[in-house]
Amino acid sequence: MDLHAMDSYIKSLIKEAGHQIRNSFLSDITIESKSNANDLVTNMDKEIEQFFIGRIRRDFPKHKVFGEEGFGDDIQSTDGVIWLLDPIDGTMNFVHQKRNFAISLGIYVDGIGKLGYIYDVVNDDLYHGVENGGAYFNDEKLKPLLKTNIAESIIAMNATWAIPNRYLDNDAIIQLIRDVRGTRSYGSAALELAYLASGRVDAYMSMRLSPWDIAGGMVIAKEVGAVTTSFKNDPANLLKQDTFIAANPSIHQELLEKYIKFK
Amino acid sequence: MDLHAMDSYIKSLIKEAGHQIRNSFLSDITIESKSNANDLVTNMDKEIEQFFIGRIRRDFPKHKVFGEEGFGDDIQSTDGVIWLLDPIDGTMNFVHQKRNFAISLGIYVDGIGKLGYIYDVVNDDLYHGVENGGAYFNDEKLKPLLKTNIAESIIAMNATWAIPNRYLDNDAIIQLIRDVRGTRSYGSAALELAYLASGRVDAYMSMRLSPWDIAGGMVIAKEVGAVTTSFKNDPANLLKQDTFIAANPSIHQELLEKYIKFK
Structure with missing residues (x-):
């Protein structure tokens, strides 16, 4: 091609x-x-x-x-x-x-x-x-993403995931909201991925995204060094709806290990 | 003048x-x-x-x-x-x-x-x-705000207010997040007020804003029929930091009565 x-x-x-x-x-x-x-x-x-x-x-x-x-x-x-x-x-x-x-x-x-x-x-x-x-x-x-840490990060995520839900222990998400510099929610997974790739947010996460929501953004995000996976740290799902996180590489592992707790 | x-x-x-x-x-x-x-x-x-x-x-x-x-x-x-x-x-x-x-x-x-x-x-x-x-x-x-209802509303609010905090019963906010069409968070009170006045969100609320955050937006919001008050339904505070809500008039009262519960 x-x-x-x-x-x-x-x-x-x-x-x-x-x-x-x-x-x-x-x-x-x-x-x-x-x-x-x-x-x-x-x-x-x-x-x-x-x-x-x-x-x-x-x-x-x-x-x-x-x-x-x-x-x-x-x-x-x-x-x-x-x-x-x-x-x-x-x-x-x-x-x-x-x-x-x-x-x-x-x-x-x-x-x-x-x-x-x-x-x-x-x-x-x-x-x-x-x-x-x-x-x-x-x-x-776009420049490669700069090193950062949780305390200085802005995370894009919808408030829906901070309230009791059937998938995640929301107490861990509450702790995440307390630990980061700020959270934002824009209502478009694609734009939130574009923001991640531009360094305007340091991670974007959602419990439920479809392949077409993330496919374009994943190519862009990879080129600046972002890591994209499911919440289980598997490669993002290209065939069906799944969890999804895209993050600055310096916080991706900590986000998964410390703040994502399945029920 | x-x-x-x-x-x-x-x-x-x-x-x-x-x-x-x-x-x-x-x-x-x-x-x-x-x-x-x-x-x-x-x-x-x-x-x-x-x-x-x-x-x-x-x-x-x-x-x-x-x-x-x-x-x-x-x-x-x-x-x-x-x-x-x-x-x-x-x-x-x-x-x-x-x-x-x-x-x-x-x-x-x-x-x-x-x-x-x-x-x-x-x-x-x-x-x-x-x-x-x-x-x-x-x-x-900008046109006068159209009539709406909670179920079809988009509310601008930070996830911080959905997690346990010292001011509000966050269970009521959790219910609000469940009842509305969606929530957004943009990280600028002024822009969120501009969005309200443009009909792009139907309410904006925060536990803690200062007079300079809201003064400009209040004049704009009033001209399209939005209601701006403290969470106690008093006139918004022009002298010191306070709670603040700006909303489409068709949902302002319900937001205060049903979803804002002081501890």
């Missing part, structure tokens, strides 16, 4: 999709719920996924697509070239804020991340990474 | 200060701690406050200044014209992220908010409000 040619093609495709999304602000958006009342999907999530799939089918007929809205392929293994796509990551923000959402896309070959993209549509900011080729915020190369 | 002339003067002043802050990204910033290790202050917080005070002393010698960094006046009452200023609201974001911070400024006359400004320095986005004259996001007039 010619990563350079693919990269140019994808950037153009993403910008075109972003343009469509920004245009949608001028008309009414149709909002539905999926798994629960707060799991939103709009006509734009679906249209943008279909837009990508149409182009991929036409220009890369052998590639497979694993997309949030389910218009892609039935993916059971990581074999071959797979586009992992979330057409609008942060749909709640898209609906309520008309900002703070992103197009998230990762291109994986036999389970290895080759290209990753997170496009902050409203700010027209594109984060991208190329395997062994570095990570970028627009045209600016 | 000629609000229109003041408004033009202040906008120009704020943009000039913003320019100085953006320029500071090119040089090293000096960081110190204040009340605790995570309460940061930089040379820029101090320099920008002094920049404002220099101009106010020269051009409005009868006005008083109540500023976060303490270079202004000793304010013991709300009498007269007071500029309530936070030169960099969200200093932790300024230091760690070089974004997501704001200049926050409110002009109060005998305790009544006349003009309010929140300037998102990096995005060059200015939110402002004029008493009985409306609120604006740059040149766009």
Whole structure:
């Protein structure tokens, strides 16, 4: 695969999709719920996924697509070239804020991340990474993450994980909130990964993310030295929903060992 | 007071200060701690406050200044014209992220908010409000807040208030997190108020804010119909640190009655 040619093609495709999304602000958006009342999907999530799939089918007929809205392929293994796509990551923000959402896309070959993209549509900011080729915020190369420690860290995590829940001992998370410099929550896994890769937060963690939420960001994060795993320290799951943590390498192990306690 | 002339003067002043802050990204910033290790202050917080005070002393010698960094006046009452200023609201974001911070400024006359400004320095986005004259996001007039309900609301609040703390029964906050559509935390009271006024979040609450954190945002929020009070439903405190909630009017009362329980 010619990563350079693919990269140019994808950037153009993403910008075109972003343009469509920004245009949608001028008309009414149709909002539905999926798994629960707060799991939103709009006509734009679906249209943008279909837009990508149409182009991929036409220009890369052998590639497979694993997309949030389910218009892609039935993916059971990581074999071959797979586009992992979330057409609008942060749909709640898209609906309520008309900002703070992103197009998230990762291109994986036999389970290895080759290209990753997170496009902050409203700010027209594109984060991208190329395997062994570095990570970028627009045209600016992102620097390797600097050494840090828990006490000086900002952690992106939703307050949901700090309250009693069926998966984690929330007392350990409460201790984490006490021990770090601060916590933030932005409502888009992709943007939170982009923030991690840019050094604006030092870790991002969630109990429940899907492959398309993290695939693009993982490629970008790896290029600046971030570590991405499940909460069990396994490689992040590219086939199904799982726990996920992306962190500055100087705090990843301590976060897992000291603050993540399964019930 | 000629609000229109003041408004033009202040906008120009704020943009000039913003320019100085953006320029500071090119040089090293000096960081110190204040009340605790995570309460940061930089040379820029101090320099920008002094920049404002220099101009106010020269051009409005009868006005008083109540500023976060303490270079202004000793304010013991709300009498007269007071500029309530936070030169960099969200200093932790300024230091760690070089974004997501704001200049926050409110002009109060005998305790009544006349003009309010929140300037998102990096995005060059200015939110402002004029008493009985409306609120604006740059040149766009902000619309009155639409009716909503708890289940469909997004609440801006830090995870700190969801964990056991000395002030509030956190079980009620845990229930709030379960009942709302989502929570967010951005790390700048001023920007969170700007988000409320723009309808991007439906409430913002904090156990501990100072007058300069909220003064500008209160003027803006009022113009779109938001309600701003202490957690005891008293008028927000303009003289000292206190609890604070700003909310869509359709949920303000329910938030206070059902979810805010003092210990």
